Amino acid sequence: MVSPWQTSITSVTARQSGAQKVYDCLVVGAGITGLTAALTLQQAGKNVVIAEAQQAGFGTTGGTSAHINTFADTTYAEAESAFGEDGAQLFAQAIREGYDLIVAWQKDCDFEVKPGYLYAETDEEVKLLDEIYQGAAKAGVAVAYADKVPTPVPFKKALLWPGQAQFHPLKYLQNLQKNFLAGGGLILENTRIESAESKDGLHMANGIQARAVIYATHTPPNINLFNFECAPYRSYVLAVKLKNGKYPDALIYDSQEPYHYVRTHVIGGEELLLVGGLDHKTGHEDAEKAFAGLEKYVRAYYNVSSVKYRWSSQYYVPVDGLPYIGQMPLAAKGIYCATGYNGNGMMLGTVAGKILADLILGKANRYEKLFSPSRIKPIDSFSEFVKENADVAYHFIADRINVHETDSLKRLQPGTGKLVEVDGKKVAAYRDDTGEIHALSPVCTHAACIINWNGAEKTWDCPCHGARYDINGKVLTGPATRDLTIIDTHEN
Numbered sequence: 001m002v003s004p005w006q007t008s009i010t011s012v013t014a015r016q017s018g019a020q021k022v023y024d025c026l027v028v029g030a031g032i033t034g035l036t037a038a039l040t041l042q043q044a045g046k047n048v049v050i051a052e053a054q055q056a057g058f059g060t061t062g063g064t065s066a067h068i069n070t071f072a073d074t075t076y077a078e079a080e081s082a083f084g085e086d087g088a089q090l091f092a093q094a095i096r097e098g099y100d101l102i103v104a105w106q107k108d109c110d111f112e113v114k115p116g117y118l119y120a121e122t123d124e125e126v127k128l129l130d131e132i133y134q135g136a137a138k139a140g141v142a143v144a145y146a147d148k149v150p151t152p153v154p155f156k157k158a159l160l161w162p163g164q165a166q167f168h169p170l171k172y173l174q175n176l177q178k179n180f181l182a183g184g185g186l187i188l189e190n191t192r193i194e195s196a197e198s199k200d201g202l203h204m205a206n207g208i209q210a211r212a213v214i215y216a217t218h219t220p221p222n223i224n225l226f227n228f229e230c231a232p233y234r235s236y237v238l239a240v241k242l243k244n245g246k247y248p249d250a251l252i253y254d255s256q257e258p259y260h261y262v263r264t265h266v267i268g269g270e271e272l273l274l275v276g277g278l279d280h281k282t283g284h285e286d287a288e289k290a291f292a293g294l295e296k297y298v299r300a301y302y303n304v305s306s307v308k309y310r311w312s313s314q315y316y317v318p319v320d321g322l323p324y325i326g327q328m329p330l331a332a333k334g335i336y337c338a339t340g341y342n343g344n345g346m347m348l349g350t351v352a353g354k355i356l357a358d359l360i361l362g363k364a365n366r367y368e369k370l371f372s373p374s375r376i377k378p379i380d381s382f383s384e385f386v387k388e389n390a391d392v393a394y395h396f397i398a399d400r401i402n403v404h405e406t407d408s409l410k411r412l413q414p415g416t417g418k419l420v421e422v423d424g425k426k427v428a429a430y431r432d433d434t435g436e437i438h439a440l441s442p443v444c445t446h447a448a449c450i451i452n453w454n455g456a457e458k459t460w461d462c463p464c465h466g467a468r469y470d471i472n473g474k475v476l477t478g479p480a481t482r483d484l485t486i487i488d489t490h491e492n
Contacts (some may be wrong), residue, residue, distance in 0.1 A: 004239055004267045005170040005312040006062050015129065021201065023049045025360055026210035027395055028193045032169070032336050032346060034216030035176040036101070036353025042183050042363055049208060053192040056177055057170045059477060060218050060345055063313025065237050065250055065276045068099055068165035070141055071117060073342040074321035079136025083321055085138070087370055091322060092139035094367050098347030099165070100134065101354060102172070109171035110265070116164035116251040117146060119155035124256040126157045133159055133212075133224035142179025150248040152301045164251050166263060194221055194481035198332035212360045215337040216353070219316055219466065221478045223447055225329050225373070230281075230316035233292070236290045237276035238311035239267065242302055247271055259296055272308055273298070279343070282314060283463030287360065287456035312457065314466060314477065316340050324373035325352045327357060336360070337373060380487045409437055416462070417453035417471070426488065428453070428460055430471045440473045441485035460484070 025041055027034045030052035038048045052058070068385055072095055080088035087164035103111075120129040136143045143234035146160035160465075181187065196205040196213050203213045219314040247264040254260050257306060262278040275298040278290045291310050297305055318324060318340030328337040336359060358365040369375070385492070409429055417430035419442055428451055440460065442450050449464035459476060460469040473484030 003063050003237070004309045004314070005064075005066070005168055021209075023047050023208065023210040025212040025214060026193075026196075026203065026205060027206050027214045027216055028205075029053075029059070029171075029214075029216035030177070030187060030328060031059055031061035031216060031218075031349065032173060032176075033353045033356075034214065035180060036172060036350050037214055037216060037356045038185060038353075039176050039180045040354055041360060042180060042185055042358035044357070046360070048180075048185055048209070048285070050180075050187045051191040051193050051206065051208065052189045052374075052465070054185065054293075055189050056187065057351075057362045059175045060098050060313050060315060060351070061169055061173055062313060064169050064346060065170045065263075065274055066166055066265070066346065067261075067344055068102055068159070068167065069133075069251075069344065070096055070099060070115075071118075071136060071143070071161055071166065072344045072347075073317075074131050076139040077131045077140065078321050080135060080138070083322065083370065085469050086138045087322075087360070089136065090367060092136075092141050094213050094351050094371070095344070095347050096141075097258075097350070097354070098351035101165070101167070101350045102346065105176065106167060106172055107174060107175050108169040109170075111165060113165050114161055114249065114263070115268055116326070117149045117151070118161070118163035118255065119149050119151065119153070119158035120224040120251045120255045121155050128255055129157050129159060137215075137378070147250070149252065150250050150384035151252050153254065156253075161475065166251065166265065176453075177487065179185075181393070187305055192475070192481065196332075196335060197321040198335070201334070203332065203334060213335045214356050214360075215335070215339075217339075217357075217478055218314060218380040219339045219473070219479050220328065220337045220483045223479070226316075226324065226337075226339050227447065227465050227479065229319050229324070232283060232314055232317075233279050233343075234282050234287070234290075234312050234314050234461075235279040235310045235343065236287070236294055237274055237310070238274040238291065238294050238298060238307055239265075239274050240298055240302070240307050241270070242273055243304045245271070246303070247273055248263060255422075260294075262298075266311075270308070273302060275302075281463065282430050282466040283461040283466075287312065287454050291456055293295070297387065305411070310456075314429060314468075315343055316466070317342050323348050323371055325371040326368060326373050329374045390411075409439075412437070415458075417458070419450070421451070425487070426450075428484070430458070432471070438473075439487040440469075440470045441487060444480060445473075445475075445484060446478075446484040 024046035027038045027050045076088045079091045120126045148159045149158045194205045251263045321339040325338045339349040412431045428440040430438045444462040446467045451460040467480035
């Protein structure tokens with residue numbers, strides 16, 4: 001299951017080899033953070049190599065719903081509560097800087113400026129809306145109350161965010177990629193970096209030597225501090241065709257929990273309505289149910305003729321609300337990371353690339369302290385920290401008990417996967433459309449949690465830290481770096 005962005009472009013050919021040398025920086029990950037950082041460093045005269053486990057744009061950047069906002073999922077009121085008034089204002093400025101960098105670098109990527117609307121349908125949501133307004137205004141973000149919203153959904157109150165935007169994320173990414181390659185940059189696709197060894201100020205990974213390393217992955221690989229400070233979430237999107245051609249010319253969001261949003265985009269010459277939301281923690285809910293919920297929602301309010309695309313993507317929610325960008329804690333000096341963008345990866349991923357490049361270049365950056373991965377956690381985030389990690393502990397234990405016992409795999413229908421027990425052995429089993437069984441160990445290779453089946457995308461997802469595997473056990477996304485063990489069911 002891929003996004004329309006991934007089906008509507010032709011890949012840029014990445015250079016796959018180059019002379020062995022010591023690079024100024026190895027960037028792990030060819031998404032929006034990695035390419036922004038790499039291109040910024042290159043333009044400052046540095047020799048940079050990018051290593052990508054799949055292909056450029058494979059992960060979150062290729063699955064985004066491509067909103068470019070001046071507001072964030074962590075509200076400015078929440079940021080002020082945790083980091084003070086100055087912190088909230090800096091956060092707002094970082095969001096804006098990410099927006100402005102995209103504006104400056106965008107070219108031939110369907111970039112369009114649109115108004116944004118956030119509306120409330122209940123009295124409780126109205127209270128939240130007022131808090132959002134006050135926090136944004138205090139942080140210096142342009143916002144106003146609106147009497148009208150281009151939505152068929154009845155509402156009680158609404159906010160207008162002027163000057164929001166949208167784009168085709170992979171066209172944008174390809175422009176960065178072409179510029180990076182034209183400047184002599186090297187991109188190694190299908191190159192998974194599992195770890196780096198450090199000695200005498202140099203870092204070695206997969207035969208690549210570099211003076212600095214940036215983990216521009218959605219979360220750094222292997223077990224690290226961020227497994228306890230970021231929770232993985234999946235978000236769902238449909239692209240639908242409308243019978244009446246009445247597509248809203250705006251970015252529109254409701255205040256429900258979980259929320260919905262809609263916007264319009266022309267993809268492959270066809271005007272489509274994108275409707276998204278119904279986010280949940282990775283591996284915790286039924287993905288098919290989420291897609292069904294989105295379709296029910298959009299059909300209730302819009303005259304839908306057909307569903308053209310459906311896809312989902314993953315992001316990480318930080319316990320204290322702000323991303324972690326900078327020197328990686330408990331790692332050798334010169335190893336950097338960026339994670340925890342919540343649902344705002346386009347703006348925060350872009351500004352993260354700039355921040356990381358500045359740190360490597362020895363330039364002062366005003367966001368360094370606010371987003372430091374080693375920052376002392378505010379008290380307000382402690383309860384969220386406890387809740388998320390209690391949830392991880394629950395799934396580590398409970399999912400081992402709740403495996404349905406069976407003495408046979410014969411009941412497994414084609415195209416379905418399930419955790420079963422065969423001859424006393426727990427198995428993650430999938431039967432493909434030809435009837436062949438793909439049997440795997442159900443133990444995630446990252447931190448030994450039990451994986452769950454994602455029927456919508458035909459993947460095995462870890463409910464603890466968000467690692468995902470295909471039906472053959474191959475790692476799709478980290479923090480896992482090792483594939484699942486294949487089990488030979490013919491032995492039974």
